[in-house]
Every structure is written in structure tokens, then in C-alpha cells.
Amino acid sequence: MSKLLKLRETLANNKPSYPMNYSIPSMFNLFGHNAISVLSNGEHLVNPYDFLIDLIDQVLLKNYESAPTGSLSTIKGVKVSKSNKKMGGDWILKSTVYSMMIRTSTTWDHDRNGYIDENNIYHIKETGTFLKTLALLPLLDKMGVDSIYLLPISKFSLKNKKGELGSPYGVSNFFELDPSLSDPMVENNLSVDEQFQALVEAAHTLGMRVMIDIIPRTNATENDLIIDHPDWFYWIKSSDLSLYKPPYVDEIAERTVSPTSKFMPTVYKSPSVLNHIQMFQFDPQTQDSTKWSKLKKEYARKGGSILELVDKYYGLTIAPAFSDHINDIQPPWTDVTFFRMYMDHPIETSKYLKDKNTAPYILFDTIKSNLYPGHKPNVELWDTLSNIIPHYQKTYGIDGARIDMGHALPKELVNQIITTARAIDPDFAFIAEELNPDNAKHARKLGYNMIIGNGFSMEPHIWEGKLHHFYYKSVELDCAVFACGETHDTPRLAARDGGQNLSKFLTVMNMFMPNGVPFINSGQEVYEKQPMNTGIDPRPNELYMLEPNDPFYGKLALFDKFAIHYLNHMHNDISDNLAKIKPIRKKYLNVITDKNNYIPVHFLDGYNPVGFAYEAKNEILLIVGNANPFDAQHAKVDLSAIRKRFNIQQNEARLLYAMHESGPRMFYEFDENKNPYFFLGAGEVKILVFNK
């Protein structure tokens, strides 16, 4: 049975008859549910049961009697953009991606008591849930989003949790969904599995695909695999945990360098490394298998913390992970550990070990197992990791995945993961967590459809010329990158120099970047200023982007309760502009996403203008933008070359879109070669077509 229908039925059955003082941001109600009233701050007062039922009836099941199940590519009768079929999953190259974290993106203080309650006065959860995410779909649809990329949704460990809620990157069980994402409004009748199934079904009815983030390289230190597979992990004495840290190799002058072969002799001679290696112990079962049987019995009987049990029986604990770069200044990642990818020491570096009977250890080389394989792959682990995606495909019908730290996995394992998934759904998409554009070709060869790339660190740096470099050079890469200015790990665009204008400008321009896949980071559409994490390029005060009296001052969505500032939405805002862009992008999608149609645009005058042109059947599409978020300007486009080639008359140009609602609608002056001056407001984008 369709889980969306079951969910609708459950909502109808659970709906209380009394008045509920419960509100949602107006951006959750774009389909026009008849709110009970509108609050002075613009929030909509609704009965959440009625609201969701109405959403299902009016939007999600409008065109279906029952929701389709399975991945979108396997559903018949659902119209989706066709991939070029160069590789299964290449539909991602034509999509517009919205990155979100279920827990955060629908967090709201629904009862307005000033707190994000896990169980409010109506026994409703105020953090985000799969169920509440249904309410975001109309917003995504409005913006032209057709792929939802979900940050990890698997069960994560709460041991030594970071922040108020803990990080979803510390997975404790790949095959269970995190119970925090279940919604009490329906969980008497629908399991969390069914709730996620309903969300995927709902997205599919709108032609949206759903992708997840899987993390096969690390696992929470407290995780469900230990009990059956203690030998898949690295162990140290519990008493050494406080001394444990990434060894600093004084003998190497560089900081944060990749562990290439040339460094390894030095690494293995360093006293700090030798000291570090000596801390590691054989796994508890190997040390005493009888005791392990007892421990397993006690765990089966009592449950509780597996790590505490191992400590009690053996005085051992799991060694935490740390960066794979030598002399990285990052502290150890105390909540996660690495899997043992090989059951023996690395072939290349084991020669440096004096004692061949050394216990398995975490070091730069064993972390970078793609560079330093052993002889004996951990086959059972690899099979387990390769079965994660199939589980999500079969159970929920997901359409794609990003592989976290895929660059640190043996390429055979990457191949196994990709092959296994595509055996089930040949059109399953894979995104490599590859930030370096130089590795685009390699990633594509491994079977990834695209890489993340470095847009988030290039686009915001307009004054250094990095935006232009990224926009104009990425077209030469062998696979697509995300056209994005922020991610969940980076500063927010709206918090950078240029602020809202910068964010709006980039969000619109990204829709047309050659060889780029538009990527919107949840919150970007309402100028969220607070980053979700301070992982990449944080500035000294990155944690404090909000006003001190803001309830989420100093909070990070990755670890804390955090509600996106949806009330920031204003007239003619990002989502309104993307709504205007949507039909244009749709009409020219095949043109834009084929590099062969790309025509570089040159400017003869203007300060930092940027532009793209594409050749369509009978038209030339021209996108011009003012990358200066502070000042308006006149920018002169060199159209003579294009005109010569296509014999274009200026007066045949049509304006398809102008970001600013006032101001000149078209160019109004030409130089002697009929090159037009465009008037562009601060951060404004204009789109035109010329007939060929």
C-alpha cells in the first residue's frame, strides 16, 4: 500500500478536534491551505493535521490515486527529464539540487514558547521530521528544484554527542533510520521507515528525486557492528584514550599535506608516530574469545553501551578517527572511527614496521586505503558497505547518493558499491565527495556521475576573480560540478561581504552555469546567515553570524537545535526569482546542459560583469549578471562575434527575465559596432534571447 495514503489516513484518524495554537512559517504553506489566521509576524496558524491532509490532497496526490513506489527512474508514467544515457544516473546533470537536513529544515517553534521542543504541549516534535518535510516540497517545486539531497538520515550515536542533539555523521547503524526523524503525529501507526517511504513517494509524485548521503569510511565509535565484528575496528586501551591524538610529525615541515609515498619513511621514523602505533591493541575477541562470548551474552541480555562493556571486560576502547592529512591542525574526531578496510597492514608501508605483529593501527596511510591497500580486503565489511545503498533503494526507492570520503576508499570498494546499486537501478546517480576539480576525470571513470567540486570556495570570492574563473573554466572539466556558493560545511553567502545581493545573484546565475549542476543549500533561499557547520573556511567569528538575542545565536544545525529563519522572506526574494527562472531553465534545459551549445560571453566595458550564452535551435540565449553586489553598472557585451556568426539583429532581442522589478527593462544604447550596454542593478541578472 502507498505509504502516503496510509499517512493521510493516519493523520485523519489522529486529528484532534480541539483548537490548536500551532503555527508554521508562511513558506511552508505555498499551496494555499486556508490558514485559521495569519500572525502579525506572518506565520500561519494551522491545524497541522488538516494542513498536511490538505497538502496531500491538493498537491501530492493531485494527479494520482495512489503514490508511485520505487525510484523515480523505475516508475512508469512519471515524466522526468531524460538523461543523455552516457552513464546511468546522468539525470543528475540536468537537475536542480536542494541540499537539506531533515532534522533542521523543518524545525520550527510551532507553539511559540521560545524553545524547540522535542515534545511540545501537543506532543508534537518541533525539530524536523520526514513527515513535516512534506510541507517543504511546494517551496522546492516553486524554485524548480527536482532533486533533494539529504544529509545523513541513518541512526547516529548519542555517545559523547556534539552540541544539543549530536551529529548525524556519527552513524551507529547504517540500516536503521534515526528515530529522531520520526514524527509523533503519526508514529502510532507508521514506523519511521514508512514515514520516509511516504516522503520519497511524495517527492516522486512531484517529479523530484531523492538522494542520500552515505558514510562508508567511518562509523560512530559506539556502533552496532562492534558486537559481531570487533576485528573491523581499531582498538586502544581505555586508559590511553585521553592521550590519544593524531601524531604530529615534527620531521616534516609542511602542514596539512597529503600522505604521499615520499613522506612515509619520515613518518615511520618519527618518535611520535612510533609512540602512536604502540598504543594500538588487538581487538578484544582476538585477545580472548571466551571472554568475548560472555560479553556478547551480557549484551544480549542487558543491552546498553557496547563500549562500556568492552571497557569493563577488557579495558579496551575504539580508537577515534582523525584527518588523513599529515600535520593537520584539526583535533581528533572523537565521535567516529575508521573501518579496517584491509585485514593486514598496507603493502607499501608495512616494510617500515619493526614488529610485523603490530596490532592494526590508524595512521595517514591506513586511512587513505585507496593509496595504501593491503593484501587482504575486508571482504565481509565491503559486502556490508555495498549493501547499504541497496537497502535504501529497495526499502524507500531512493534515486541517488553521495559517498562521503569516497576518496579514502579502495577503488575496488567504490566500484563494488556503484555496481551493486546500478544492478538494482541502472539509472542510480552517484556524487563523489571530490572537491578538487583536477580529479573530475578520475571520478567519472570510477562511475560517479559528477563531483562536488569547489564552487563553494570559488564563487563567493568575486573580487579575487575566483567566480569568473570557476564559471568560465569549469566547462573544460570532464564531469559536472555543483554550481553553488555555499554548502552545509561552509559560511553562508548571505553572511559574506555582499550579503543578500551576493546570495541572490549567485543563486540565479548558478541556474545557467555551463557544466554546473545548480545546488541550493537549505536556508540559502531566505538568506540564512548562520552556517550549519564551521567545517570549511570558517572565519574567526563564523559561529556568531546572528544577533546575540537571536534564539539560535552560536548554534550549528549539524549539532544543535536550529530553525532556519524562514520569516526573512521578502517580496521578490530568491524563491520568487527562481520561480521566474524555472520555465526559462525548463525550456532551454537540454541546450544549457550540453557543453557544445555554450558560447563564451565577452564584455567590452563594465566592472566585474559575468555572462553565459547558449546556442538553441533558432535562438541565442544570453544571461548577463552584475557580480558587484554593491553598485549598479552599465556593462557592454561584445556581441559582434556572435552577431557575425548568427547574423543577429539587436532589435530581435527579447527580455525573458530581469531580477529587479523597476529599472530599464532592456539595454538602451549601442556602440558603433552595435554592441549593447546593459544596465544592471547591484547583483542583478538579466536574461535575453536573440533570434538567429
Place this chain on the structure above:
Amino acid sequence: MSKLLKLRETLANNKPSYPMNYSIPSMFNLFGHNAISVLSNGEHLVNPYDFLIDLIDQVLLKNYESAPTGSLSTIKGVKVSKSNKKMGGDWILKSTVYSMMIRTSTTWDHDRNGYIDENNIYHIKETGTFLKTLALLPLLDKMGVDSIYLLPISKFSLKNKKGELGSPYGVSNFFELDPSLSDPMVENNLSVDEQFQALVEAAHTLGMRVMIDIIPRTNATENDLIIDHPDWFYWIKSSDLSLYKPPYVDEIAERTVSPTSKFMPTVYKSPSVLNHIQMFQFDPQTQDSTKWSKLKKEYARKGGSILELVDKYYGLTIAPAFSDHINDIQPPWTDVTFFRMYMDHPIETSKYLKDKNTAPYILFDTIKSNLYPGHKPNVELWDTLSNIIPHYQKTYGIDGARIDMGHALPKELVNQIITTARAIDPDFAFIAEELNPDNAKHARKLGYNMIIGNGFSMEPHIWEGKLHHFYYKSVELDCAVFACGETHDTPRLAARDGGQNLSKFLTVMNMFMPNGVPFINSGQEVYEKQPMNTGIDPRPNELYMLEPNDPFYGKLALFDKFAIHYLNHMHNDISDNLAKIKPIRKKYLNVITDKNNYIPVHFLDGYNPVGFAYEAKNEILLIVGNANPFDAQHAKVDLSAIRKRFNIQQNEARLLYAMHESGPRMFYEFDENKNPYFFLGAGEVKILVFNK
């Protein structure tokens, strides 16, 4: 049956069983009701029915099986301070008065939707009601308040209402309570009359008296007396209404002067006055009594607006009131009119009328009917007006009243009003709306217990020496005045130069002012900055004391929806300090309120210190304050005279109270005459006793 018990029973019957997202400021919950939760802003989430039931059980009926009825002075077994019995009602001289407007003082955005709803999601009224006022009583009790003075509660006219809600000073029926003060939580079972009865009972159980404000000089232009008594009013042609205004007497140079006899010849010669008088018409019944009978029948049948009917039948309307001062710049008071106190023209000024058959008219002399009586008192009107208070005494058990504009009433009518009320309750108190201290003796002679006086215009002006003048000179008056720094008509203390420190300082000092009755204006205890009205001494920006983003920016409680900013309450705030003062004032009440015990305090050093001393049985009570709200200071008290008289040793002094929680607890240095230096923080008050 006790209405408080009936109310409790109704609350219990009406109480819904579902969860209510309804909050109150924590200052409404001083008795410790177990709130469901506390909001991040400090509000308490409660079920309002449970909350009020608990309040009744834990506080109001704690010492009673059933609430007492009748005025407090007539209730046996209730301990109240005994008056000196010089005059009935003199208990007011020993009381601490809290002035409030029912509609405003318990207004709250209980459902936090950003609006003050008249009918919110729970069908609960968010403006103030008699019922909700119960929740304020513990706060008043904490502060030592034992008399509640209510701004008008009678039914007022909504015709041409001022602001969002209209002014309660435009009374349309003296004998009905305004329906806006009824609470939907109980009104299915209790009439608004019963709800007010319950409030009075509740106040009485706490030993608090209730006083009302009556307005016998004016009435709403649209009022319930017109139909039976058209001749009690002044009439003009409806078509002249837009031209109608107070006549400006160019021939008199002064502005805003009292209409004394010397001005009258000039007034009656002024063309603008003659023109003004000619506008008046005889009342409609006198003009055509047959038509009036028809009109009455139509009114009886259809109801509606009586003024509209008179306009339809006669083209006449009621003439609006205006200031009794010649050349006052105030515009006409469009919502109210004056009663005809006499059925003929004034004896003194009628000689100036050329045509003795002139229709009754409103002019400075007819307004000031105490100065300009006629031959024929409007006996039936006087009887009606004299029966207002008896109605409130008999129906609700009120204890006292202020007479609005009593200074403009014939003294025979004032006498009739006072005598009639004291025939029912000999201890009924009367407060004269007399601002001029020179008239103290006269007011007392008329039967008033006290006058309002001019504290509100003297106390805030510390730097001009007016505070000291008021504090030190009022003792010489023949009756007490209010010891107050603000009223519902004036700027708020917290909005004046000196702000919160000034307000806290004066509020505490006022508790000990000789010949003063402490008076707290609702909101003063939480430093409310927005005035309730801009009637007296407004500054140019008086309407805009709040931040522009405040929901009540530019609103006036007298006309608009307005919630007092109860969340302003901080640690060691005004109410906490008054709670510390309460037992001290109680212990020394008879001492303080007897002028004979007053000892002037002289300071030998210090900048603007102020002090009072009183002789008690074996003690001298000393109150010293730093009237500088900005800076701390050392103030030296001249104790030598007092010491000489009472043979006081400094080391026998005890500190009863210091406003500031840190800082020196006592004086610590003496001059050669054993005069102590007090350290006083900015706006601080200290209280000490010396044994005699």
C-alpha cells in the same frame, strides 16, 4: 450567593480538557500556581481555568468559606486599618492606592499571535476583564496596595469612538457596566454585573478596597438618557456640527484662563461668542412634542442610534463639550457633552443676553456651573446623578469614588452626591478631582476625604526643586494629596529624564511622604514608558515612547488596545522593593499618617538628597533618599537637633531597608557633631530607626 464561589464553579464547569497554548506574564502568577511550563521570555504557560480556580482556592478564599459582600467597612471580621474617624471615608488617608483600567491592566496576547484578540482561538478575550483582574490581586497585595482605584467601568459610547476601542470617559449609561469588560470564559453563567461583584468580593477578602471613577459633569453625545430627558442636554442643528467649536475670544489676550466674573462682559460682547450662542436650539421635545412621541415609538421598536433618529426627525444633534477655560487651545471633546445643571440661564451672566428666550447653550459660565448657578436646579438630573454611587454601592459593594470634574459641579449637587452615598456607607471615601493644592481646604469642607493634588507635575521635576517643594510643603495642606509621580493622564516616570531609577526612587519615597497617600499608576511597577493618555503635560513626542517595532508603538491605553510591558520586570525591581517596604509601612502606618509626628529632615551636605523623619513611640523613623537618579552620593543629615530633642545615640540606629542590595549597609562616618554621612546609590532610598 457569593459571586466568587459562583465564578469558581463556572470556571470548573467550563474548563476544557484539551491542552491550551495560553500564556500569562509571570507577574500574574505570584502565588505560585504550577505552570505547565515557562516560556523562554519568562511567560507562564497555564490553563487559564485551572489557573483562576487555583488563585481562588489558594489566595482569595484561603481564609473564607464564602467571600464577604458589601463594602469593606460594612463587613464584619475583615481586618482593615481603622480611620481616624474625623470624617467618614478617612481610611483612604492610610491606604496605598493602585490606579488601573480594567480593560488595559490585564490585556495580554495570551495566544501570542501578535495581536490583542477580542475573541482568540480559544474564544477568550485578550483585552482586560473583571475576571482576569483577579490575577493582578496577588501582585497588588505583594506591593502593599490596599485600595484599587478603577478608571471608568460604565458603559461607554462607541459613536465616533477614539482609537481602536473608544474612551471609557464617554459614558453612555451610568447604571450599566461596559460589556467589553465581561469575560467569555464565564459569561454563559455570570452576567458582567456578577463578574464585577466577584472582583470586589475578591479584593475585599484580601483587605483591599475598590473605588470607582464617576463622571457626573459629562455624558457621551450618544447616551441612554436622551430619550427620556432631551431637555437635560444642549442642542444645535446637525448641519452646524462641522462649524461648532469653542469660541475664541480675541478681545481677551490671555490663553487658557478661568472664566472669572471680570471676563464675562467681554466674553458676551465678542462676536465669536454671540455667533456661537446663536447656534444653539431648544431641545427637540420642546420644539415638537408630538414628533418626539413618534420618535420614541420608533426608537422603542427599532433601537439603533438615538442621535441618528433625532437628526432624521429634527435635524438636531447634541452639542459637544469643550474646555471650561477661556481661549484654551484644546479642540472640542467631540465624544462627550455637558449636562444642563440648571434649567435656566446663569443668574450672573444672563443679564448680558439680549434675547432672554435664547436656547440653552454651552459656554465657559454654563460649564462652570459651580461659579455660575441658575435659579432652577435640574432636580431630576441631580437625583439621577446622586443615585449613581448608591447603585454601585448596593450592587457591587464599592468603597469609594473619585468625582470627575467635580470642581465644575454646583456645590449643592456635590453635597447631595456625598450625603446620599454616606447615608448608605458612612465610611465611603471621596476623592476630589482637584489638582490645585490651594483648594485642599475647600474640598475637605465639601466632604471630600482628599484631593488628587499636583504631585504628578511636581515630583518628576527634581532639578527645578519641585519634588522638594511638593514633599516638604504638602504637609501644610488641609487635606491629603496623592503622593504620585504619574497618572493615567501624564507622561510615565520611566519615560522621563532619570528613567527607571527615577521611577523606583519616587515610588518608594512616596510611601512615606507626609500628608500624602501613595498612588501607583498601573504599569509604573514595570517601568511602562508609554503613557495611557497624553492629556497632561505631554512632550512633543509623548505618543512615541516605545521602540517603533513595539506592537504598541503610538498606542494609548485610554483609546487603544494596549498591554502593559509586564515582561520588563527584573530582579530587585519596584514590586520587590515595595514588598520590603510593606511591613515597615504597616508597622509605622499610624505614625506616618499623623502629621503631628512629622519631623523635617535637614541635610548639611549632599546634592539634592531628600528625607522624612517621624516620631514613633520609642523610636525615630528616618527615610533618606538620593533624588539624583544618575549618580551616587554621600549625604550628611543634620541629626543634632533631633538628637538633642530625643537624646539619640548614633550606635542605636538600625537599618530597616536599603534599596540597593550591594553597597554600604549603613552610614560609616560622622562629622564633629555626630551627624552621619549616608552613602546613597543613584536614586537609592534607605530607612533607619533610632531608639529614643
